[in-house]
Amino acid sequence: MRLETSERAARKVGDLIGEMFDPAETAVAAFEAPDGQIWLVEVFFREAPDEDHVRALVRATAGDAVAACVTFHAIESRDWVRTSLDGLKPVEAGRFTVFGSHDRDKVAPNAIPIEIEAALAFGTGHHGTTLGCLRAIDRLAKAARAFRPLDVGTGTGVLAIAAGLRHRVPVIASDIDRVSVIAAHENAVLNKARGYVRVIHAAGLKDARFRRGAPYDLILANILPRPLVGLATDLVRLVAPGGTVVLSGIIPPHANLVVSAYRDRGLRLVMREEIEGWVTLTMRRGR
16 A cells, blocks of 8 residues: 655554554555655555555545545565665654664664664554653653563563663563564563563463562553553552553543543543654552
8 A cells, every 4th residue: 555645644544554454464654755745655465455444544544635545556575674664763752762773873872772673563662652651651760760660562672671771670571462572572682671671471461470570660551442441450450559550552532431441440640642643641549
């Protein structure tokens, strides 16, 4: 799929399609065209997609005019991971700079560098959800030290690595996907955070390993609204009194639903931040 449009529409369409389709079957890239006049969205599907369904998604997020510009065509096999990575620039979030190996020389000396390569796991810092969580981690480090962080649905491990390096404490990171578990472990080693980050393969939060590490002063969960609501009871049981929960992967219409689920279980909303159409919620348990 290919789309030529404005920067704002390109980012919104790229983010939505990236969230709606299986990352093991789909690669999404939104980037500025060489002439600097337009932005491009390119989506590579392993199998031919339902074109009407994809256009409907574009229409819902960017309007009829943008949806009318969507085109589809078959292409020869290519290294889509490298293609999507080459156009990514370093991302700054507070003291953190997230970058690919091709940008190692562009990291400021006083930054906390986190090197993440595009892979079959979510989280390079370029998405509004990951960026919002990174900002929250940095902001919380200035206010209070987190002694026991937990990262649920870790993806590439970027948030666990950030929490470990920023707070200098061990972090438990979990994911339901084995590919993500492997990627997160490799990224922790790459960023010299192996001593801080312990990655486990687990579905949900009922695994005894979570209880052994509880209570947690900081829990990060960058997933989607439905699983966030489904995990609310188990997640809140793991939060220490006065502990903080950072939730993301939420589009604005679903934010109140997530807030209500956690407020009903004793958490209060501290901050709501929206970045490129995605909401990050910071909530806190009372002492």
